[in-house]
Amino acid sequence: MSGQAMALLIVSIVLVWGGLVASIVVLARRPENDHMPAGGEDTRVPDEDDRMPRDL
Amino acid sequence: MADQPAAAPHTHEKREHWSGQTAFILAAIGSAVGLGNIWRFPGQAYEHGGGAFMIPYLVALITAGVPILFLENAIGHRFRGSAPLAMKRVHRNAEGVGWLHVAICFVIGLYYTAIIAWALSYFFFSFNLSFADDPAGFFTADYLELGESGTVSLSFVPQVLIPLVAVWAIVIVILALGIHRGIERLNIIGIPVLVATFLVIVVRALFLAGAADGIEALFTPDFAALKDPQVWIAAYGQIFFSLSLAYGIMITYASYRRRRSNITGPGLVVAFGNSSFELLAGIGVFAALGFLAHEQGTTVAGLDNLAGPFLSFVTFPAVIAEMPGGQLFGALFFASLVLAGLTSLVSVLQVISAALQEKFDLHPRGGAVAVGVVSAVLSILGFGTTTGLYLLDTVDQWSNQLGIVAGAITMIAAALWFGRRGHELERHLAAVSTMRPGKYWIWLVNAVAVLLIYMFAEKTVSLASEGYGGYPSWYLNVFGWGTAAFLLAVALLMPLLRWRRDIVHFHAWPSRAQLALPDEVGERHSEDYDPKGES
Numbered sequence: 001m002s003g004q005a006m007a008l009l010i011v012s013i014v015l016v017w018g019g020l021v022a023s024i025v026v027l028a029r030r031p032e033n034d035h036m037p038a039g040g041e042d043t044r045v046p047d048e049d050d051r052m053p054r055d056l
Numbered sequence: 057m058a059d060q061p062a063a064a065p066h067t068h069e070k071r072e073h074w075s076g077q078t079a080f081i082l083a084a085i086g087s088a089v090g091l092g093n094i095w096r097f098p099g100q101a102y103e104h105g106g107g108a109f110m111i112p113y114l115v116a117l118i119t120a121g122v123p124i125l126f127l128e129n130a131i132g133h134r135f136r137g138s139a140p141l142a143m144k145r146v147h148r149n150a151e152g153v154g155w156l157h158v159a160i161c162f163v164i165g166l167y168y169t170a171i172i173a174w175a176l177s178y179f180f181f182s183f184n185l186s187f188a189d190d191p192a193g194f195f196t197a198d199y200l201e202l203g204e205s206g207t208v209s210l211s212f213v214p215q216v217l218i219p220l221v222a223v224w225a226i227v228i229v230i231l232a233l234g235i236h237r238g239i240e241r242l243n244i245i246g247i248p249v250l251v252a253t254f255l256v257i258v259v260r261a262l263f264l265a266g267a268a269d270g271i272e273a274l275f276t277p278d279f280a281a282l283k284d285p286q287v288w289i290a291a292y293g294q295i296f297f298s299l300s301l302a303y304g305i306m307i308t309y310a311s312y313r314r315r316r317s318n319i320t321g322p323g324l325v326v327a328f329g330n331s332s333f334e335l336l337a338g339i340g341v342f343a344a345l346g347f348l349a350h351e352q353g354t355t356v357a358g359l360d361n362l363a364g365p366f367l368s369f370v371t372f373p374a375v376i377a378e379m380p381g382g383q384l385f386g387a388l389f390f391a392s393l394v395l396a397g398l399t400s401l402v403s404v405l406q407v408i409s410a411a412l413q414e415k416f417d418l419h420p421r422g423g424a425v426a427v428g429v430v431s432a433v434l435s436i437l438g439f440g441t442t443t444g445l446y447l448l449d450t451v452d453q454w455s456n457q458l459g460i461v462a463g464a465i466t467m468i469a470a471a472l473w474f475g476r477r478g479h480e481l482e483r484h485l486a487a488v489s490t491m492r493p494g495k496y497w498i499w500l501v502n503a504v505a506v507l508l509i510y511m512f513a514e515k516t517v518s519l520a521s522e523g524y525g526g527y528p529s530w531y532l533n534v535f536g537w538g539t540a541a542f543l544l545a546v547a548l549l550m551p552l553l554r555w556r557r558d559i560v561h562f563h564a565w566p567s568r569a570q571l572a573l574p575d576e577v578g579e580r581h582s583e584d585y586d587p588k589g590e591s
Contacts, residue, residue: 001268005275008107009339012275015114016335020328027321030490031077035588037487037566040315042073 071136072235072312072420079240081322081329084309086243086399088300088330089250091171091368094396097294098338099363102274102356104290105281112282112291113331120507121295122327123500124464125306126493129319130481131471132310133488134564138410139304140550141559142311143470146477150470151551154411157304157463159546161407163455163539164303165431167448168401169227170439173219174199174369175393181373182386188377192361195369196445203442206528210441217440223398224432230402231409231424235312239402250395251333253388258340260385261347270346273356274338289514292507297456299330300400302464304407311410315565320489341367344375351378365445368393405431417556446527447535453524454539461512462543468505472498476578483571484564486587 001009074080101109135145140154177199181187187194196202200216203209230238261267281287300306310319342356348371349356356362361371376386408431409423418426438447472478478498486492523532568575572585 001272002276004277005107005272008110008275008277009271012107012110012335016328016331020325020332023321023324023328027325031321032318033488033490036316037570040565042071042314
């Protein structure tokens, strides 16, 4: 394989797969924002009836 | 710390939810990773500068893929609805944009299922290598029993019809089980299995004779190609179509996230996850093509059918026929196609199901059956016959190449230009996420819209003036432009119907006050906003 092709292959792998690994590591270290505004709690939907009610 | 504005009133919202962040990420990757990653990306890269294509590709990922992915996630998460409902909440006249997305999904679902059915058949054909003697003749004559181009036939092909019905039955059951028990479980199991299977395929392909020549053909850079605007448009197009952007999927999927959820961090994982699989597929496909060229005493450039369905159903069977242990390799490859296709198909159909559930107040099972039965009948009529391949080729051009670009332009126009929601959505992302998108995000989205308008105009002019695929004009008028007319009709007519579910009592969270924005959209506001409330 030529040097140029090998270089492009390696750079592509480092940037794309490296980007995936980096984004996963960053997310794992800080999965949620600790400073969200107040409110925003959701109501859990029971598994046996996941129908959305009329007051969406 | 400054006083925190009051929280939005409690909305009593009860909405289906993903069980967690990982489940959402896997489902979104499952949607993005589809057949196009396997058969479109390698061909696009090879034709547009080889290794040099990776430069515009990565630029497009950062400047277009991620920004539009954030936009769709922000719309779905903030306005918490299917594409029509979320877009109606973005701007009171934008419901039609959401229905355009739904119509595109409806059309794509019809033929995408047919391709998965072909892959399912080929999974079984791999065990006895039925296609080995003449892969091209087997696919078109023996399997599809292909009729005359530019005609319409109602002569059904049993070996296509049976797997097609099976695939529809499977996806209807998955949709009917709902978000948590159906789509989420499919992806939690399916995506790790897909990645593991494809890793096995790629590692096997790398040890075939000629594999290095194939990879060299893919990555040898032609830097002169970077001066060609068409190469850059191809890169932006690849990112755009590959990430499942702008036909309502990410809006719908994000609407099932809990309100207090990180949006941008998982978005980056999805974007890079999709490209990572694409790169893996490119390496595997071209290693296998290098082996085929080696066996046939030619070069990769001397091979035919390096992209699209013919790559998967003609060229790859030729590889499988030539290689030692081809049965297992073939079964794994076509199982991968089925899995990649299924995880994307359920996301496409969920866009329609969610919209029907909310518009007509249906249970998820009712929505799934309504979508599934109507789609299955039309899909069987159109693609279970001897002329299905031609119809697929034509409808794909208008719905995928034209419709999705229109879906993106209208979405951006509704959200940013007419709805004037740019700052609200940017601050929403900043308020709930670990990473703030920044002010350049809105600029990038606007710039992408300009590029998309150019792409839309160029494609429209090309289809109108040159036709497509050598099909007769009556055929293109009925099935090509007819598809476009159908998309437009759905977008214009569906908003006229009444919402059966109460959609009025809705409060976005965080409230506009919490985002330091005036109550009325469009009023002047401070440019300063600190999501930690320390300004």
